[in-house]
Amino acid sequence: MFKVAITGPESSGKTHLAIALAAHYKTAYTPEFSRLYLKKHGTAYDEADLLEIAKGQYNWELAYARDAKRLLICDTDLLVIKIWSEVRFQECHPWIERQLHLHPYDLFLLCKPDLPWEPDPLRENPDDRDQLYLRYLKALQDMNATFTEISGLDFEQRLQQAVSFIDRSLGLAG
Template sequence: MVRIAITGPESTGKSTLSRQLAEHYGTTWAPEYARVYLDAHGPDYTLTDLEEIARGQLAAEEAAVATAQRIVFVDTDLLVIKIWAEHAFGHCPAWILQKLAQQRHDLTLLLNIDLPWEPDPLREHPHMRTYFYQLYQQELRNLGIPFAEISGTGEQRLARACELVDKLLESL
């Protein structure tokens, strides 16, 4: 199974691109579990909540894999949880770091902050987008995760992502 993670700061179109890619390739995608969890429990969260979100995200990915056709797309990954936890609480639980180190996506698409910010009650940092984008870049490099950056309009993003996915599929 080919696994593609879509990651990046808030309001960069991760959910939209994940859904579009799954539709384009006729497969499944794992929605961002944090949104489901926070919709049910409210926008204030603790480190314990982030651990539940991490478990839910892993379960959502495995559920999507179970019905996928050769390729699955994952809207966010444990890197998002790591960055959230370290920013909000100063550290990330060791088990999440361990799972992140073991997590194997064939490609990670890092979405740029060049789309306009869309306000949402669950989004927190509209003025820290550059900081977080650079943090994602550095973390991906530090973890040795293969990634490509995606920029531009929605149509440009989808075209660039499909180009990268097609190239990956051809190489396998």
């Protein structure tokens, strides 16, 4: 199974892109588990909650992979939870770090926060998205991950950037 993680700061178009890519490739996508978890348990959370969110995201990826056709699109990933934990609690649980390395993603699409902020009761960081973006960029570089940056105000342009990168990576570009 070829796994594509859509990563980056809040309100950078990850979910919209995940849904569109899944439709384009006629495959499954893994939704963002944290939304379900925080809606159920409330927005006050601690490090133990982030570990549960990470485990939920990981388990959803396993479950949704069964319905995917060669390609699984992941709307968020364990890197998001790692950075979220480091920013909020100045540390990350070893399980999250371990899973990120034991079960790597094949590609990352790093969404640039050049879209307007969309308020949402579950979002926390409207003012530091550019700083967070740089943190994601450094983390991906440090991991030697295969990634591309997705940018631009036009959604079709962002989608085409993602499709071109995935197609090249899968050997579909001609």
